[in-house]
Amino acid sequence: MTLTLNINGQDHPLDIDPDTPLLWALRDNLGLTGTKYGCGIGQCGACTVHIDGQAVRSCAMPVEACAAQRVTTIEALSPDRSHAIQRAWIEGQVPQCGYCQSGMIMAAVALLKENPKPSDADIDAAITNLCRCGTYPRVRAAIKAAAG
Numbered sequence: 258m259t260l261t262l263n264i265n266g267q268d269h270p271l272d273i274d275p276d277t278p279l280l281w282a283l284r285d286n287l288g289l290t291g292t293k294y295g296c297g298i299g300q301c302g303a304c305t306v307h308i309d310g311q312a313v314r315s316c317a318m319p320v321e322a323c324a325a326q327r328v329t330t331i332e333a334l335s336p337d338r339s340h341a342i343q344r345a346w347i348e349g350q351v352p353q354c355g356y357c358q359s360g361m362i363m364a365a366v367a368l369l370k371e372n373p374k375p376s377d378a379d380i381d382a383a384i385t386n387l388c389r390c391g392t393y394p395r396v397r398a399a400i401k402a403a404a405g
């Protein structure tokens with residue numbers, strides 16, 4: 258089946274099974290490997306992207322459900338890393354191993370869009386992504402720094 262996905266502002270017609278998780282279309286069909294595979298069951302958040310501006314776990318989203326929507330991946334956030342969140346992440350040296358961090362960043366951007374001045378409790382409620390290195394205190398601090 259041919260489906261057209263709008264990814265990072267460009268239409269991509271793909272010959273793909275409509276049940277394919279968006280994560281695999283991004284990584285395998287389009288080479289957008291900034292979106293990571295962690296659990297594959299919508300639990301860890303490593304695969305977080307935006308669909309029409311909302312944070313979504315792409316491993317649990319069939320491509321058919323995304324066909325009429327705008328998908329944004331970490332690659333389109335800011336190619337020169339000048340987005341406020343990316344600057345805060347770099348300045349705060351948030352990542353340890355780094356594997357989960359693109360998903361964390363996408364979740365953080367969606368949070369700040371909805372809530373420009375989140376409290377610690379707001380951050381903890383919104384950012385449910387898992388990090389095996391335990392970078393949560395630095396994630397929280399960087400979100401607050403980006404919020405200004």
Ligand code: FES
Nearest residue numbers: 295296297302316
């Ligand atoms: Fe999608 Fe874990 S890989 S939530």
